[in-house]
Amino acid sequence: MHLFKKIFSKSRAQEGGIFFDTIQKILGFTPDTIDHYKRAFTHRSTNKLDAAGNPLNYERLEFLGDAMLSSVIAAHLFNQVPSGDEGYLTKMRSKIVSREHLNELGRDLHLIDLVESKVLTQHFGENIHGNLFEALVGAIYLDKGYIYCEKFIHNRVIAPYVDIPKLEGKVISYKSLLIEWCQKEKRTFHYDVFEDNGIDAQKFFGVKLSIDNKIIAKARATSKKKAEEIASKRAYFAFQEKINNK
The missing domain is CATH 1.10.1520.10 (Ribonuclease III domain)
Structure with missing residues (x-):
């Protein structure tokens, strides 16, 4: 057997x-x-x-x-x-x-x-x-x-x-977290996305994130979504104390 x-x-x-x-x-x-x-x-x-x-x-x-x-x-x-x-x-x-x-x-x-x-x-x-x-x-x-x-x-x-x-304590989406905070705090926000080829062969996208008409963070990535998320993460750390105490 x-x-x-x-x-x-x-x-x-x-x-x-x-x-x-x-x-x-x-x-x-x-x-x-x-x-x-x-x-x-x-x-x-x-x-x-x-x-x-x-x-x-x-x-x-x-x-x-x-x-x-x-x-x-x-x-x-x-x-x-x-x-x-x-x-x-x-x-x-x-x-x-x-x-x-x-x-x-x-x-x-x-x-x-x-x-x-x-x-x-x-x-x-x-x-x-x-x-x-x-x-x-x-x-x-x-x-x-x-x-x-x-x-x-x-x-x-x-x-x-x-x-x-x-x-x-893990953040899934910094963009969602930031937008939620801005809406609760009645702050205006805007993502300015533009194509940023630079000297690279691959296409890149640049993002400028403004809150209350002031540029808070910039980012560059191979897709608009990634660039927005990176910019949002940088903005989150700029406002981390205020966001976490909301």
Whole structure:
């Protein structure tokens, strides 16, 4: 019986090859249906279709994984913070499953190395890392069900990263925080965005953030959104004492 199990396990690994071995190490358990995981790393640029003619890529799994992450994290917070009201729990969950954090998780696991794509990896946007992590979670749910999915999220997200006291002080979006403060304090604010090519080959955007008609911070980045966030962060530190005492 022991010999049969050994041979069976070996054949399963050979069937999936290096991909199977890598996925198994990431998961911490043996997959039952490797095709779910192959789909989780198939980019839409491959133009693959299933037998019914439906697109065969990770985007639907990404949707499913997002829902599973939200569910497991919500249950964890509900149990761990009995004094937290709905608003508090929602804010804390948002911090844990923020795009920034999911991208960090995907990068740490080197998920982009497993992607099948007709697009060069350097042309992917930053969010590819988080998208793949969500797709992986979705694949786990389809392959093993809720309990395995919950264990994976606990081992890879909750145990190493969820420190509730630290999360309470974590800022997800400096821009949102600054706008909220300006609105409460009846202060005017304005983001002046302009294209800033400079001497770089890559396109950059410059931002000037004004509060009460006075320029408070400037920033430069490869997208308007990033430049606005950087400028907002610099402005936050300029007004930190006033904002934190609001």
